[in-house]
Amino acid sequence: xxASEHAAKAGRKMDAESLQDEKDLGKWFIGSIDQGTTSTRFxxxxxxxxxxxxxxxxFKQMYPHSGWMEQGPREIVQSVLTCIEEATKSFIGxxxxxxxxxxxxxxxxRETTVLWDRxxxxxxxxxxxxxxxxxxxIVRELKGRPGADALQGICxxxxxxxxxxxxxxxxxxxxxxxxxxxDAGRLMFGTIDTWLLYCLNxxxxxxxxxxxxxxxxxTMFVNLHTLEYSPEVLEFFQLxxxxxxxxxxxxxxxxxxxxxxxxxxxxxxxxTGCLGxxxxxxxGQLGFEPGMAKNTYGTGCFLLYNVGEKPVMSSHGLLATVAxxxxxxxxxxxxxxxxxxxxxxxxxxVVNNLKFVDSSSKISDxxxxxxxxxxxxxxxxxxxxxxPYWIDDAQGTMFGITQYTQQGHIxxxxxxxxxxxxxxxxxxxxxxxxxxxTELAVDGGMTDSDLCMQTQADIINIxxxxxxxxxxxxxxxxxxxxxxxxxxxxxxELKEINKEDRTIFKPxxxxxxxxxxxxxxxxxxxxxxxxxxxxxxxxxx
Numbered sequence: 001x002x003a004s005e006h007a008a009k010a011g012r013k014m015d016a017e018s019l020q021d022e023k024d025l026g027k028w029f030i031g032s033i034d035q036g037t038t039s040t041r042f043x044x045x046x047x048x049x050x051x052x053x054x055x056x057x058x059f060k061q062m063y064p065h066s067g068w069m070e071q072g073p074r075e076i077v078q079s080v081l082t083c084i085e086e087a088t089k090s091f092i093g094x095x096x097x098x099x100x101x102x103x104x105x106x107x108x109x110r111e112t113t114v115l116w117d118r119x120x121x122x123x124x125x126x127x128x129x130x131x132x133x134x135x136x137x138i139v140r141e142l143k144g145r146p147g148a149d150a151l152q153g154i155c156x157x158x159x160x161x162x163x164x165x166x167x168x169x170x171x172x173x174x175x176x177x178x179x180x181x182x183d184a185g186r187l188m189f190g191t192i193d194t195w196l197l198y199c200l201n202x203x204x205x206x207x208x209x210x211x212x213x214x215x216x217x218x219t220m221f222v223n224l225h226t227l228e229y230s231p232e233v234l235e236f237f238q239l240x241x242x243x244x245x246x247x248x249x250x251x252x253x254x255x256x257x258x259x260x261x262x263x264x265x266x267x268x269x270x271x272t273g274c275l276g277x278x279x280x281x282x283x284g285q286l287g288f289e290p291g292m293a294k295n296t297y298g299t300g301c302f303l304l305y306n307v308g309e310k311p312v313m314s315s316h317g318l319l320a321t322v323a324x325x326x327x328x329x330x331x332x333x334x335x336x337x338x339x340x341x342x343x344x345x346x347x348x349x350v351v352n353n354l355k356f357v358d359s360s361s362k363i364s365d366x367x368x369x370x371x372x373x374x375x376x377x378x379x380x381x382x383x384x385x386x387x388p389y390w391i392d393d394a395q396g397t398m399f400g401i402t403q404y405t406q407q408g409h410i411x412x413x414x415x416x417x418x419x420x421x422x423x424x425x426x427x428x429x430x431x432x433x434x435x436x437x438t439e440l441a442v443d444g445g446m447t448d449s450d451l452c453m454q455t456q457a458d459i460i461n462i463x464x465x466x467x468x469x470x471x472x473x474x475x476x477x478x479x480x481x482x483x484x485x486x487x488x489x490x491x492x493e494l495k496e497i498n499k500e501d502r503t504i505f506k507p508x509x510x511x512x513x514x515x516x517x518x519x520x521x522x523x524x525x526x527x528x529x530x531x532x533x534x535x536x537x538x539x540x541x
Contacts, residue, residue: 029091029101030482031266033080034474035108035192036277037129037299040076042083043471044091044101045478047487049497051471053094055086062126067133067383070126073114076192077199081264088265098266105273105481106258107280107473108192110218113167115178116195118186118245121204124177127192128167131300131341131383135166136392138173142166147236153313154233156217156224156320160390161383162339164191165220165237185243191215193274194247200271202262210257211247213325213332214279221246224311224320227332251327252279253480273481277473278302279324282335283480284472284498285441287323288491293429293437296473297446300386301343301418303425304335305433312336316428317388326483336432338425341383342396343418344445349382350414356407363411364449370408375400377524378413385421385525388428395531399524412455418446419456420521426460439504441465443472450505457505459514464505467498 029052034041038061043054059079062070088098111130116123128134142148143159157163168189171178181187190198194211201208216222220237223230227249234241250257258271275283278296282304285294290308295301304323311320311334323335347360357366379385381394398410422440430436439462446452447466457464469475475498482488507514 027100028487029096030478030487031084031088031101031104031269032474032478032481033084033104033106033108033196034277034471034477035076035080035106035196037109037112037131040079040083041471041474042080042087043474043478044087045475047482049469049475049478049494051469052096053087053091054471055083055090057083061129065134067136069129069132071112071129073116073123073127073195076127077196080196080200084261085265098269101266101269102487103270103272103481103485104261104266105477105479106193106196106271107275107277107477108196108215110191110215110276110278111162111164111167112192113164113171114190114192114195115168115171116188116190116198117181118188118204118207121198124181125171125175127195128171130162131345132167133161133383133392135161135170136384138166138169139392145236147232151220151233151236154223154230155220156311156313157220158319158390160386161392162341162386163218163220165233169237182243186245187243188245190247191218193276197258197271197274200261201259206259206262208259209245209247211249212252212274212276213249213322214252214276215274216247216249217322218276222249224322224334227322227325251325251332253326253484255484270485271481272484273477273479275324275477275480278304278337279322279335280476280480281443281473282306283324283476284474285443285467286491286494286497287441288333291435292441294441294443294472295422297343297418297442297444297452299343299345301340301422301444301446303338303422303429305337305429305437307334307336307433309333312432314428314432316431317390318425318428318432319387324480326480336429338387338422338428340418340421340425341386342380345382346378346380346414346417347446349380350411354410356411360445361448363415364451366408367412367415368408368451370406370412373413373416374405374409375402376405376409376413377521378410378417379524379528380414380417381528385528388424389525391525391529393530394525394528397524397528397531399527400520415446415449415452416455416459416521419452419459420518422456423459423518437462439463439465441467443467443470445470453503453505454508457507458509459518461507461511461514463507466503466505468501469498472498
């Protein structure tokens, strides 16, 4: 047989095997809980990464004082249970069986903090959400405490209102019941992933108290180099490890550690994956190689840059964090992160507070009524400014308003604010890593807007790559869960997932023009500083 015939035969065999693999993967399913800042989803993916069924619902946000943001811990759990029930009903209605769902993954908002009593299993206060800024006075106080300068080198995070540690300290100081339960040695601490896993497993009866490396790295309590709780950090925050119950830290992908659903339509189904939402988006974008990055435009906006198997401590205002940790023979992978507190929430502000349009989906139409921002710049510092600025005393400020300014200019400025902050983060990442990105992968709700994504490409002067299926966060949770039960075994098997029909937005303005815009934005940021009083900490009512 000629060599060409051998090659043709081998090619046909590989094509047949590939087709069979696709058919097999299309028969297996992974459930994905995506618990976000303002809404919860449950999606069911097949082995090809295609969404087969889903359900989404919003839950209540509470703003008791300026700068405060709280959520009901029980309402969050109920939203998850409802989404699981409704999405699974749809799945069954399509002719599938729940037996075909191999496992469930969880991804969630990260730094949001819940405290509860070990004996009762009941939360002691509302969840304090990650954008909440009530801890500003505590941050200023702790920055003056001996040892403060060493913290970021241990945990990768700066002292700010953002991490969970500061929210815990506020609760300890201001909620009497928290102090009492702590003194009794019954205080259970967790971010949303830990609280969900505790409740979904049956609460105090099973007492599953666990977290994964990515979520744990957002608390400040974890040594980023060892992925264990740091005695030095706990001592700095004056917390007695014998009195506060911290969750066990495990890799993101594990066939046993996360337990199983204790009730509902999928009762008994194993939870085999868990990771923070921004890490999940990086996994969902298949950012498995050093130098890969993604930007997620949700309530906030988060840019993660894969730096490999050793953490890189930023000297330019970024965070060091765990990108993902599949466990087993694979080492943890780290990332540099740029966190923007306000992105989609700025759009909601324009809709709900300024009432320019009646839904977020129409903000692009409003912005498109004008050709540019008309000289208007909106520093959306509703929670201060996060990376790379870390300005706690900034507040939301508009500059350049004249009689010429119309609704469209302000709508456009609200969208541009996220794009400018992304530019600042990319500049910082280039300085920290020594490498300039050549393309930015994006996902999240704001990416539905072609105008916003074109603006982003113009401001950062590199192409922006948008997938057709934008639920990459939920996909990432499904991937880590699937690896634990051998739906996939190697990253190579994922290479074609969500790769078809992506849209590339290329810069359409000159670097000189975008540079002038960014210079004006930077001036606006400088002028937004110092608006808050030095004592901005309120007591609970």
